[in-house]
Amino acid sequence: MLELNSKLCGQCGGCVAVCSYGALELFVSGLLIRPELCTLCQNCSIFCPVGALKIIDSAELKPQQ
16 A cells, blocks of 8 residues: 655655556645555655655554544
C-alpha cells in the first residue's frame, strides 16, 4: 500500500508526473492516492525529493480509532 506523509509533502506534483498509471492526482486540498490504480511500482516514492511517499506492508497499518 502507498502511504503519504502529508506533513512532508510540498505538493510539487512530481509524483503525479512520474506515475504511469494515473494513481495520483494533485488538488488544492492535497494529494489523492487511488489505490485501485496503484501498482506499487515505487516510481513516485523514488522520485519524491522529501520522502513523503512510501510503500508499506499492510501489517504496518495503524488501526483507525
